[in-house]
Amino acid sequence: MTADLVDHIPSPRADRSAGLRSYYFVRAGVAAIWVAAAFTIGRASPLAAAALLVAYPAWDALANLLDASRNGGFARNRTQALNVVVSGITAIAVAAVIGNLNAVLGVFGAWAILAGLLQLATGVRRWKAYGAQWAMILSGAQSALAGGFFIKQALGNSVPGIADVAPYAAFGAFYFAVSALWLVFRRPA
Helix, strand or coil, X not given: CHHHHHHCCCCXXXXXXXXXXXXXXXXXXXXXXXXXXXXXXXXXXXXXHHHHHHHHHHHHHHHHHHHHHHCCCCCCCHHHHHHHHHHHHHHHHHHHCCCCHHHHHHHHHHHHHHHHHHHHHHHHHHHHHHCCCHHHHHHHHHHHXXXXXXXXXXXXXXXXXXXXXXXXXXXXXXXXXXXXXXXXXCCCC
């Protein structure tokens, strides 16, 4: 009977993995909702598009703040602490240049590069504790590459819109969902 009880007590690693899994599912869900809103109300209303473009990096700042605080604080999660600052500044910068969509896309590009590299570093750091961080590492690298594309596009002559950012967010939703599902179905250590 004692062995049965011990088998059902979750290990600290299992508890941490469950928390990370839930976090990844929430990130995937919020990003998917943002993408749906961008392609619907964001395309129909410039005011809604502006609000969504400010909200996306603001949400990233909040999500990193919550994740870092639940996993040992900023001292143990320096990449996320920096991501909170970078994403918060980005939300403010997007709000400041919202009348110039090329500038907005340029700000998004710089943010995608920095946030992507920070996410990649967070994934590498977490690999040892949680395993299976390959999707987060790949997502961070792809984010950095997309940022360069955004900057190139922002310097062009065409006027971008929220639909230019939505696929980036959709890939983020995909990678967070893959990471969450990977933690659900992987074999326990």
